[in-house]
Amino acid sequence: MTKVFKVKYRKTINERIFEVLSDGKPRTLFEIIEAIGGGSQTGCSARVRDLRKPMYGGHQIDGFWDGPDYYYQYIKPKARKQMKGK
Numbered sequence: 001m002t003k004v005f006k007v008k009y010r011k012t013i014n015e016r017i018f019e020v021l022s023d024g025k026p027r028t029l030f031e032i033i034e035a036i037g038g039g040s041q042t043g044c045s046a047r048v049r050d051l052r053k054p055m056y057g058g059h060q061i062d063g064f065w066d067g068p069d070y071y072y073q074y075i076k077p078k079a080r081k082q083m084k085g086k
Contacts, residue, residue: 013039014056017047018074021061026071048072 011019016036021027032048033039050056060075 014047014050017044018051021072021074024074024076026073028069028071
């Protein structure tokens with residue numbers, strides 16, 4: 001069961017999604033939607049893509065398949081530097 005974050009609803013959906021992903025744990029789209037309190041699949045996936053754009057912070061959010069499920073994972077800046085250094 002996914003932990004439901006208590007996110008203030010005055011925040012934008014981008015802010016709510018980033019708050020959920022910011023711990024660095026991989027999550028499916030359905031887990032993200034559940035954690036932010038609802039939303040459409042297409043809208044949520046579009047907001048994840050937006051978070052990758054420079055206008056919305058240029059965050060590194062990787063996606064990968066694990067069996068039948070697709071996961072999104074935020075890569076923290078320190079981890080990015082370590083990955084480049086290898």
